[in-house]
Amino acid sequence: MEVTEKTRCLIIGSGPAGYTAAIYAGRANLSPILYEGLQPGGQLTTTTEVENFPGYPEGVDGTQLMEDLKKQAARFGADIRSGLATAADLSKFPYKITIEGEKVIETQTLIIATGATAQYLGLEDEKKYAGMGVSACATCDGFFYRKKTVAVVGGGDTACEEAIYLAGLASKVYLIVRKPFLRASKIMQRRVLDHEKIEVLFEHNAVGLFGDKAVEGVHLVKRRGESDEKAYDLAIDGFFLAIGHKPNSDIFAPYLKTDAIGYIITEGDTPRTKLPGVFAAGDVADSVYRQATTAAGSGCKAAIEAERYLSDHKL
Ligand code: NDP
Numbered sequence: 001m002e003v004t005e006k007t008r009c010l011i012i013g014s015g016p017a018g019y020t021a022a023i024y025a026g027r028a029n030l031s032p033i034l035y036e037g038l039q040p041g042g043q044l045t046t047t048t049e050v051e052n053f054p055g056y057p058e059g060v061d062g063t064q065l066m067e068d069l070k071k072q073a074a075r076f077g078a079d080i081r082s083g084l085a086t087a088a089d090l091s092k093f094p095y096k097i098t099i100e101g102e103k104v105i106e107t108q109t110l111i112i113a114t115g116a117t118a119q120y121l122g123l124e125d126e127k128k129y130a131g132m133g134v135s136a137c138a139t140c141d142g143f144f145y146r147k148k149t150v151a152v153v154g155g156g157d158t159a160c161e162e163a164i165y166l167a168g169l170a171s172k173v174y175l176i177v178r179k180p181f182l183r184a185s186k187i188m189q190r191r192v193l194d195h196e197k198i199e200v201l202f203e204h205n206a207v208g209l210f211g212d213k214a215v216e217g218v219h220l221v222k223r224r225g226e227s228d229e230k231a232y233d234l235a236i237d238g239f240f241l242a243i244g245h246k247p248n249s250d251i252f253a254p255y256l257k258t259d260a261i262g263y264i265i266t267e268g269d270t271p272r273t274k275l276p277g278v279f280a281a282g283d284v285a286d287s288v289y290r291q292a293t294t295a296a297g298s299g300c301k302a303a304i305e306a307e308r309y310l311s312d313h314k315l
Contacts, residue, residue: 015042017282133215
């Protein structure tokens with residue numbers, strides 16, 4: 001496909017990492033182009049109140065925060081467009097990104113800030129009660145469940161971490177695990193199993209939720225082999241998914257180093273990838289912290305790196 005446009009700095013993704021990169025790249029006179037992707041504003045637009053982003057003592061609505069970041073990026077000249085990057089050719093410099101399968105942008109620097117998507121069980125009720133008791137982020141939403149009863153689904157390190165975090169706030173935490181064992185590291189297993197507020201429900205599956213407007217309980221099935229099944233309901237106020245995240249790195253992965261799950265591996269504490277001029281920021285390169293604040297920080301670093309790369313190469 002023919003190149004339709006050329007730029008010095010292309011940013012893919014519109015979460016805190018993408019917009020922060022756009023603010024810095026705009027202020028450095030790089031005239032960045034940013035494509036918003038499938039979910040303009042990123043994961044924060046799926047939560048309600050954000051209370052842990054610095055600078056908002058009273059908290060801020062997630063969608064509002066992202067709109068503010070977008071306005072701030074536009075103010076410094078970022079060209080913000082809707083559209084999804086559907087293909088990438090990073091085999092040679094300058095790099096080529098295809099948008100919506102029809103437009104090819106050639107860029108000297110690329111900032112990948114495509115984020116990660118939390119996995120859900122796929123229940124209709126997860127959508128029905130989105131933001132009304134269903135969450136995929138304990139650090140984001142746990143605070144709203146102080147002294148309440150919550151359930152966490154999953155048996156990995158994330159689920160254990162989220163259960164322990166929530167146990168510091170809630171009065172009771174159920175951990176719903178589909179297998180008869182936890183997959184998490186031994187130390188996390190011990191912490192969960194020894195915690196007085198956490199009850200692990202092994203061989204349990206959540207099959208639905210109920211409640212008037214918000215979640216009031218979960219329909220569970222306890223399964224021990226084909227013939228031994230028991231269905232019952234459990235009263236809860238919050239339902240947290242912790243069954244893994246999928247980094248949105250598919251189109252870039254063939255050219256970069258990723259881990260087994262697909263998270264882009266960067267050089268040490270920098271957003272540099274193995275390709276010169278290509279940087280990865282935010283959750284697509286972070287399986288550990290996954291916070292809006294850390295994503296914004298890495299977006300800032302990526303833009304500074306892009307500016308240095310262009311100036312060092314006299315581009
Ligand atoms: P994992 O893939 O390790 O675990 C996912 C968990 O969710 C598993 O228990 C899995 O069950 C369960 N699960 C998946 N799909 C379903 C489903 N449809 N229904 C019910 N349960 C389901 O993901 P994590 O996010 O926990 O961890 C990802 C990586 O990050 C891991 O390598 C982990 O060690 C690492 N990590 C490290 C941390 C640390 O060191 N502090 C903190 C957090 C993560 P099953 O076991 O049956 O497949």
